[in-house]
Amino acid sequence: MFLERISLPSILFILLFGCANNIAEELVEDCSEAENFYIETIAPIMSQNCVSCHSGPSSSGNQRLDSFLSVYSLIEVTLDRVNRDPGSAGFMPLGGNKLTNEQIAALQAFIEIDCE
Ligand code: HEC
Numbered sequence: 001m002f003l004e005r006i007s008l009p010s011i012l013f014i015l016l017f018g019c020a021n022n023i024a025e026e027l028v029e030d031c032s033e034a035e036n037f038y039i040e041t042i043a044p045i046m047s048q049n050c051v052s053c054h055s056g057p058s059s060s061g062n063q064r065l066d067s068f069l070s071v072y073s074l075i076e077v078t079l080d081r082v083n084r085d086p087g088s089a090g091f092m093p094l095g096g097n098k099l100t101n102e103q104i105a106a107l108q109a110f111i112e113i114d115c116e
Pocket residue numbers: 046049050051052053054060061062063065074077078081082090092093094095096099
C-alpha cells in the first residue's frame with residue numbers, strides 16, 4: 001500500500017512542519033498592518049521619548065516599550081499616560097515634554113488597528 005512506503009518520521013515531520021508553518025503565517029498576516037504602522041510611525045516616537053527608560057531587563061515600571069508586541073499590548077495604558085497633564089502624577093514621558101498632538105494622534109490610530 002502507498003502509505004506503507006512513507007516512514008513514520010517523515011509523516012511526523014510533515015505534520016509538525018505544516019502546523020508550525022500555519023501558526024507563523026497567521027501571526028504575520030494577522031498583525032501586519034499594525035506592525036507596519038508600528039515600524040514606520042510608532043517605533044520612532046517610542047525610541048525618542050520612552051525607550052531610554054522602558055527597555056532591557058530593568059525597565060521602569062517593569063514595562064518595556066521597545067518592540068511591536070510590548071507597545072501593542074500596553075497601548076491603552078500608554079495613551080492614558082501620555083494624555084495626562086505634564087507635572088501630574090503618572091505623566092509620561094517622565095521628566096520630559098508632552099508628546100505633540102500629532103504623536104498622540106498616531107498612538108490613537110495605532111490602538112484602532114485590529115490585529116486579527
Ligand atoms: C525618565 C524615565 C522614563 C521615561 C523617559 C518614560 N517613562 Fe514611563 N515610566 C517610568 C517609571 C519610573 C514608571 C513607573 C512609575 C509609574 O508607573 O508612573 C513608568 C511607568 C510607565 C507606564 C505604566 C506601566 C504600567 O504597568 O502601568 C507606562 C504605560 C509608561 N511608563 C509609558 C511611557 C511612555 C509611553 C513613555 C514615552 C512617551 C515613557 N513611559 C517614558 C519612567 C519613564
